[in-house]
Structure formats: C-alpha cells, structure tokens
Amino acid sequence: MLNQWIFDFAVWVDATRWSTLLHESFYLYNWVETTHVLSLTISLGLLFLIDLKMLGYALPNVSPLQIANRLHWPMLLGFSVMFITGALLFYAIPVRSAQSVWFRIKLLLLVCAALNAFLFHRALRQSAAGWSEGLPTPRALRRGAGYSLLLWTLVVICGRLIAYDWFDCVKEPHPLLAAFAGCVAGQEVF
Amino acid sequence: MPRTIMVLLLSGAAGFAVYADLHLQAWQALLPLFEWMETTPVGAIGKTWGAAFAIIEAFHLLGLALLGGAVLVADGRLLGLCFVEIPQRWLEDQLHRVFMAGLWVLLITGVFMACAVAVKIYYLPVYWFKMLALAVGIVFALAIRRPLLQENVERMSPWLRRVVALASLMVWFTVAATGRWIGFS
Numbered sequence: 001m002l003n004q005w006i007f008d009f010a011v012w013v014d015a016t017r018w019s020t021l022l023h024e025s026f027y028l029y030n031w032v033e034t035t036h037v038l039s040l041t042i043s044l045g046l047l048f049l050i051d052l053k054m055l056g057y058a059l060p061n062v063s064p065l066q067i068a069n070r071l072h073w074p075m076l077l078g079f080s081v082m083f084i085t086g087a088l089l090f091y092a093i094p095v096r097s098a099q100s101v102w103f104r105i106k107l108l109l110l111v112c113a114a115l116n117a118f119l120f121h122r123a124l125r126q127s128a129a130g131w132s133e134g135l136p137t138p139r140a141l142r143r144g145a146g147y148s149l150l151l152w153t154l155v156v157i158c159g160r161l162i163a164y165d166w167f168d169c170v171k172e173p174h175p176l177l178a179a180f181a182g183c184v185a186g187q188e189v190f
Numbered sequence: 191m192p193r194t195i196m197v198l199l200l201s202g203a204a205g206f207a208v209y210a211d212l213h214l215q216a217w218q219a220l221l222p223l224f225e226w227m228e229t230t231p232v233g234a235i236g237k238t239w240g241a242a243f244a245i246i247e248a249f250h251l252l253g254l255a256l257l258g259g260a261v262l263v264a265d266g267r268l269l270g271l272c273f274v275e276i277p278q279r280w281l282e283d284q285l286h287r288v289f290m291a292g293l294w295v296l297l298i299t300g301v302f303m304a305c306a307v308a309v310k311i312y313y314l315p316v317y318w319f320k321m322l323a324l325a326v327g328i329v330f331a332l333a334i335r336r337p338l339l340q341e342n343v344e345r346m347s348p349w350l351r352r353v354v355a356l357a358s359l360m361v362w363f364t365v366a367a368t369g370r371w372i373g374f375s
Contacts, residue, residue: 026374034370040251041258041366049259049288059284062276070272071263156255157248164244 003182006098011189013094022092029092036085042078044152046071054137054145064137065128095189099181101167106158113151120144193337200329220312227308236306246302253295254366260289261362268339268355270348278343286336293328314375320368327361 013019022029052058053067090097097103123140167173169183170190207213227233236243264285266272273281304311311317335354338346346354 030371030374033374034367037251037370038258038363038366040255042262044252044255045257045259045262047259048256049263052288058288059281062273062284066273074262074266074272153248153252156251157245160244160248160251161241164240166240 004184006182007095007184007187010094010098013091014189019091019094022088032085032088032092036082036089039078039081039085040156043075043082044078044156046075046078047148047152050075051145051148054141055149056137056142064141065124068124096168097162099169099183099190100162101173101177101181102158102161102164104180104182106155106162109151109155109158113148113155116144116147116151120148193333197329197334217318224308224312227305230305232302233305233308236302243303243306246299250296250299250303253292253299254369255292257289257292257296258362258366260285260292261358264289265355265358268351279340282336282339282343289331311372314372316368316371316375320365320372323361323364323368327365330358330361 022032049058050064050068050071053062053064059067090103120141123138123144127138127141165171167177167181168190169178169181169187172178173181173183207216228237236246263272264282267274267276267278267281335358338354343351
C-alpha cells in the first residue's frame with residue numbers, strides 16, 4: 001500500500017516538465033550533482049573536525065564548546081546546500097530513486113544521524129555548564145562523535161551506491177530486495 | 191628566497207614544456223604505464239568488483255571531506271572569519287595534520303580508482319586537468335603556503351594573507367570540481 005503510494009507519487013513527479021528538463025539537461029544536472037558532492041567539504045568536513053576533536057584526535061587544547069559553536073552555522077549551511085541539491089537530484093530521477101535499495105537505506109541512516117545529532121547537542125548543552133578547560137570530553141559526547149563518524153561514512157557509501165543499478169526493479173531482484181525497494185508488480189515506469 | 195627561485199623555475203619549466211609540446215610527448219610515453227596499471231591486481235579488483243570500486247570511491251569522498259574541512263577552517267582563519275582568538279601558527283600546525291590525513295586518503299583511494307579505469311582516464315582531458323590542479327595544490331600547500339605561514343605569519347600583511355587563503359581555496363575547489371567532472375566524462 002505504502003509502496004504503491006510512493007510509486008504513484010514518484011510517477012507523478014516524473015511526469016512534471018521541470019523534472020524531465022533537469023534530468024535531460026547535461027550541464028544543469030551535473031552541476032547540481034557536483035554541488036551536492038562538493039558541499040560535503042563544508043558539511044562533513046566541519047562535522048568531522050568536531051567529531052575528531054571530541055574523540056581527542058584533533059585540535060587539542062581548544063575548547064570543544066568553542067569548536068562546536070564556531071563551526072555549527074557554517075556546517076548547517078553546508079548541510080542545507082546538500083539537502084536542497086539532494087532533493088533536486090531526487091526530483092530529476094524520482095521513480096528510480098524512490099525504488100532504490102541504497103536510497104532507502106540512506107534515508108534511514110539520515111534519520112539515525114539526525115537523531116544522533118539531536119542527542120549530541122543536548123549532551124553538549126547539558127555538559128556546558130559544569131565544563132572547564134582540561135577536563136576530558138564527557139563519555140556521551142565521545143560516543144555521539146563516534147556514532148556520527150560511522151553513520152555519515154555509511155551515508156556517503158550508500159549515496160555513492162545509488163548510482164549502481166544492481167538491485168533496480170527493472171532487473172527483477174530477489175523478492176526480499178524487491179519488497180524492500182518497493183517494486184510494484186506490473187509496473188511499466190522505472 | 192630559494193623557495194621563490196624554485197617555484198619560478200618550476201613555472202618556467204612547465205611553460206617551456208607546453209611551448210615545446212613536451213607535454214604531448216610525455217603523455218604519449220605514459221600510455222604503457224596506464225595500460226600496465228589496468229593489469230595489476232589492484233586494477234583487476236577495481237574492474238571486477240563494482241562494489242569494491244564504489245566503496246573505495248566513497249572513502250575518496252570522505253578523504254575529500256577531511257581535506258576540505260581542514261582547508262576551509264585554516265583559510266577561514268587566515269581571512270579572519272573564524273577562531274581569530276587562537277594563534278594562527280598553532281591552528282595551522284593542528285589542521286595540517288588533518289589536511290595530510292585527508293590528502294593521503296585521497297591519494298591512496300585515487301590510485302586504486304585510477305588503476306581500475308586507467309586507459310579510459312588516460313584519454314580524458316579533464317583527468318589531466320585534475321592531475322595538474324592536484325600537483326599545483328600540493329606544491330602550493332607544502333612548498334609555498336606552509337613555509338610562508340610558519341616563518342612570518344605574524345608579520346605578513348593582511349592582503350597577502352587574504353591572497354594566500356583565496357588561492358588555496360580556489361586551487362582545492364578546482365581539484366575537487368575537476369575530479370567530480372571525471373565521472374561525467
């Protein structure tokens with residue numbers, strides 16, 4: 001039922017004029033994709049610096065609060081660019097993306113990463129009051145930084161794998177994979 | 191001064207090579223190397239297992255994120271946009287380690303990917319633009335920017351700092367953008 005609804009929605013998006021224009025425009029599509037990938041340097045680049053700092057692998061003697069506060073807004077700007085361009089990439093190829101195993105895993109991982117970021121910031125706010133220079137980074141923050149590195153590494157891997165068509169519905173994958181991908185029996189649009 | 195002379199000599203040699211079409215001869219001489227790269231075990235793995243290639247490609251992107259983050263913060267500090275209360279030289283030293291880690295990840299994963307599609311990329315002009323940008327980026331970062339900032343960062347004029355930071359951002363953006371364009375070619 002849900003998969004049928006997602007499929008119908010994707011087919012409707014696919015039929016819109018701008019979706020076709022974006023998909024078939026060599027330079028526009030590639031610029032959107034390039035921007036999506038290059039904004040990694042702002043979003044994940046800054047996030048990794050924060051995570052590595054929390055884990056004790058980078059920037060010793062700088063307050064973790066200082067690092068997190070300073071890099072927070074540029075990092076969010078990077079993530080905003082990533083999400084906007086990511087949405088445009090979905091808009092350009094909606095049916096195949098909506099039925100991609102890797103895209104679905106990526107979305108689940110993104111939800112986990114967002115939840116982890118929320119818990120991380122809550123722990124950061126809670127520990128801010130009693131924190132002073134020289135004290136070790138609280139365990140909750142180190143754990144959150146570790147999960148963040150792992151989740152975003154998996155997000156990037158899944159994002160990269162979306163380009164591969166091994167489990168696309170058109171290739172009639174194993175029934176379990178077809179169910180997870182949301183393939184619809186008798187579908188003629190891929 | 192010796193560094194300035196070295197950079198000028200390198201630039202002059204590169205200009206002469208282009209003028210005398212030496213780069214075309216070098217390009218032709220490199221074909222056997224690229225053909226051999228595809229026959230190596232690394233090339234065979236990359237060609238045979240698409241999943242291995244894709245995962246290594248993802249780590250290439252993660253290396254880019256690491257390098258990009260270090261470059262953005264270091265050059266942001268040079269431009270006076272962030273961490274102005276932290277001494278420039280200390281921050282440079284710390285971020286240099288992250289930069290080098292990112293660069294090594296990029297180089298190792300990049301060689302793996304190149305081996306898998308060596309002959310294809312050999313004929314792609316954008317691949318050679320990327321290699322040129324990468325060489326310029328590495329020379330600029332290690333032979334110009336870092337020694338310059340280590341020696342006299344406190345006495346440098348604000349304008350020179352801005353020029354160094356903008357040049358660094360531009361060269362690494364070019365490396366990343368041309369690298370991404372290889373995939374579209």
